[in-house]
Amino acid sequence: MKKKKKSKSKNKHIRAKLIANPGAGNEVDAPSLLEQAVRCLTNHGIKVDVAYASPKKECRILAKKAVEKGYKIVIAMGGDGTIGEVIRGIAGSDVTLGVIVGGTMNDIAASLGIPEDVEAACALIAKGDMRELDLxxxxxxxxxxxxxxxxxxxxxxxxxxxxxxxxxxxxxxxxxxxxxxxxxxxxxxxxxxxxxxxxxxxxxxxxxxxxxxxxxxxxxxxxxxxxxxxxxxxxxxxxxxxxxxxxxxxxxxxxxxxxxxxxxxxxxxxxxxxxxxxxxxxxxxxxxxxxxxxxxxxxxxxxxxALRVFVPPIGLGAEKSQEDEEEELSAPLSPFIKQNKESST
The missing domain is CATH 2.60.200.40 (Tumour Suppressor Smad4)
Incomplete structure (x- = not known):
């Protein structure tokens, strides 16, 4: 008799707040993509509470409320504008951000290597691998x-x-x-x-x-x-x-x-x-x-x-690996145009 394969999800049975911007990306496809995301997260064992943010600026308020209510995972579904507002809402907390791409501008996801496919993004969140990023x-x-x-x-x-x-x-x-x-x-x-x-x-x-x-x-x-x-x-x-x-x-x-x-x-x-x-x-x-x-x-x-985000390993996105992250690099990468150590008037 074969042993039952254990779930790879680190976030199983955790409740998450999903903040979705219905106006992001293709508004016609948005409802079906949200339904797909909720179903996929649920299948991974993550209990999802959905909040709609329209207009986009409501994302920050909803994210702050999620922090106050004790959610440990807040998921932003939308483009860069939506994700940015959620980030401002959870800034200073120990909440971990999940990202599901659903917008027209998806530079954050592309920089980090977060897949645009909804099911792949949900699997990444469920896997639970995260990095602490600069804010x-x-x-x-x-x-x-x-x-x-x-x-x-x-x-x-x-x-x-x-x-x-x-x-x-x-x-x-x-x-x-x-x-x-x-x-x-x-x-x-x-x-x-x-x-x-x-x-x-x-x-x-x-x-x-x-x-x-x-x-x-x-x-x-x-x-x-x-x-x-x-x-x-x-x-x-x-x-x-x-x-x-x-x-x-x-x-x-x-x-x-x-x-x-x-x-x-x-x-x-x-x-x-x-x-x-x-x-x-x-x-x-x-x-x-x-x-x-x-x-x-x-x-x-x-x-x-100061920002915790569920992401894949470095190299899958546009970000390059840094061999020595503690190196002091306040000097320019190319020659100074004009440098003055004295106070400028």
Whole structure:
């Protein structure tokens, strides 16, 4: 007589909160995908309580309530926006995040190697293998404490994003209006703003650039590989600046990287740090994970391995393995544009 095979699920008989955004991705397929997810998790022995988040901003509130009610697993089903809001809701807790892809923008899942197939994602959650990942906190004049997981963008692309993101889903009239607004923003944006970066309270770099990206994940904005060496648990973020780029070159670079992955460019400057402060003149727009945070100065610091997530081994996603995660790398990966150890006036 054959012995009964034991379940491989570490999370069997655990109750989980599943927060689903019915407006994410293909709204026609969303109900059937949610039903499939619940059935699959149940088959793995995970008891699921479902909450609908519409609009998306309700995800944060629902996630906070789940933490308060004692759930140890909170599952986000949607795209990057949905997942980001759930992350902000569970930040600071010992809850573990599960991810089921269901959106149009799935860079978090692609960076981590979380499968887009619903059943495979549910099996990953049930298996129970998790990593403790870095979570970042940005402070601006309007937002004193805002958590983000993917990227902060400062400058031209941050200014364009609110208009550009409306184009795909809007009605024809709304699309034209959004395109018009984006064109006006592009034309009126300062061509040579001055940016001062302070890395780890020490190194100061002053540069004329229209864009600064500060990334934790390798992929942003529809699988655009902006930080190929990024690790999500090394305590460092990858900073890119674009000196001597005009507006057309900035837009062209991001368009090409979205289509062709990483494009070598000798003008691009890259740095790594544990903490960064950014000042701009004139004051540039700031956005974190696609959410506008105002203009001007921002300070970003790290919460080391503060986010628990069910993920596969490193190597299945865009993230590269880091051989020495404790290495101090506040110096740039490429030569400084201009470095001044003295206080900037």
């Amino acid at each position: 970042w906190q940005i402070k601006t004049r309007k937002h004193k404490k805002f958590y983000f997981f993917m990227v902060t963008v400062i400058g031209l692309t941050a200014a364009l994003y609110p208009d550009v993101k409306k184009i795909p889903k809007g009605k024809l009239k709304e699309k034209f209006s959004s395109m018009k607004d984006a064109i006006v923003t592009l034309v009126e944006h300062e061509a040579k703003p001055e940016v001062l970066l302070t890395l780890d309270d020490e190194s100061k770099i002053k540069v004329d650039t229209m864009v600064v990206t500060i990334a934790n994940t390798p992929l942003i904005a529809s699988k655009n590989l902006v930080a190929p060496d990024a690790s999500m648990q090394d305590g460092l973020f990858d900073i890119s600046v674009f000196p001597d780029y005009n507006k057309a070159e900035v837009l062209s670079y991001f368009q090409r990287t979205a289509e062709e992955n990483l494009i070598p460019d000798g003008k691009l400057q890259r740095f790594r740090a544990h903490k960064v402060k950014v000042k701009s003149k004139p004051k540039l727009e700031i956005s974190a994970d696609g959410i506008s945070l105002g203009t001007g100065t921002c300070t970003i610091k790290m919460h080391r391995r």
